[in-house]
Amino acid sequence: MAGPDNQKFCLQEVLDSFKSCLSPNREIYMEHYVAGWKGLIKLLNSLGSVFGFISKDAASKTQILMNFLDSKNGSEYATVQSMVKFELDNELVDVNKKGIYPESGCRTLLRLHRALRWLELFLDRLRTSKEDDKTSVMCREAYNESLAHHHPFMIRKAAGLAFYSLPGRPGFLEVMNVGSPEQVVAMLGEAVPLISEVYTITEELYQKHNLLDLP
Numbered sequence: 204m205a206g207p208d209n210q211k212f213c214l215q216e217v218l219d220s221f222k223s224c225l226s227p228n229r230e231i232y233m234e235h236y237v238a239g240w241k242g243l244i245k246l247l248n249s250l251g252s253v254f255g256f257i258s259k260d261a262a263s264k265t266q267i268l269m270n271f272l273d274s275k276n277g278s279e280y281a282t283v284q285s286m287v288k289f290e291l292d293n294e295l296v297d298v299n300k301k302g303i304y305p306e307s308g309c310r311t312l313l314r315l316h317r318a319l320r321w322l323e324l325f326l327d328r329l330r331t332s333k334e335d336d337k338t339s340v341m342c343r344e345a346y347n348e349s350l351a352h353h354h355p356f357m358i359r360k361a362a363g364l365a366f367y368s369l370p371g372r373p374g375f376l377e378v379m380n381v382g383s384p385e386q387v388v389a390m391l392g393e394a395v396p397l398i399s400e401v402y403t404i405t406e407e408l409y410q411k412h413n414l415l416d417l418p
């Protein structure tokens with residue numbers, strides 16, 4: 204029987220998670236942030252094994268955050284804001300170079316946060332694309348504008364090759380499990396601003412604490 208991680212991806216599920224992410228005072232709930240990523244990883248897995256190296260990395264980072272949430276300090280990780288405060292107050296972050304905390308919550312979330320910017324740019328391109336536009340081009344452009352700045356040559360090369368395997372626009376919209384292309388586009392219209400808001404709040408928080416370049 205398929206376990207929960209093998210279930211089919213549904214864009215609605217990701218949208219719901221990112222909706223639940225924001226508290227009334229604009230804090231980001233870790234549980235829902237991680238749930239959003241788990242939904243995205245399901246989609247990536249359904250696109251084929253060529254994306255395995257990307258989904259493995261995202262899954263391992265998601266797992267690190269879930270482990271913090273389940274630990275004895277779990278309540279300190281309830282929101283991204285409380286995690287940053289807790290880890291900085293207790294000097295649990297390698298700030299300048301890798302040291303004894305190579306997998307701190309702050310540096311792990313930063314990697315996913317940078318990928319969220321790629322997602323925002325990619326989904327916005329998809330939302331405004333025309334029928335015969337290529338998903339591989341949208342994906343590459345979004346990647347070059349965001350994550351690529353943080354990746355070494357070999358990763359950029361491997362990612363670039365994987366993009367060629369993306370299904371065309373109609374196939375990609377179908378994988379989202381939403382309905383007609385028009386319905387997917389409408390849902391993207393809701394999802395992109397939400398993802399963008401979560402991204403901006405995190406970016407401002409990390410900027411304020413000088414955490415945007417964590418090794």
Ligand SMILES: CCCCCCCCCCCCC/C=C/[C@@H](O)[C@H](COP(=O)(O)O)NC(=O)CCCCCCCCCCCCCCC
Binds near residue numbers: 315
């Ligand atoms: C739809 C096609 C998906 C293309 C994904 C584009 C992003 C390409 C990322 C390539 C990452 C390669 C894997 C390794 C990365 C790590 O070296 C690197 C640095 O980590 P480190 O400091 O611990 O060493 N890790 C990262 O930058 C984090 C990458 C996380 C990538 C997550 C991508 C999730 C994609 C979800 C797709 C969902 C499609 C959207 C439809 C609603």
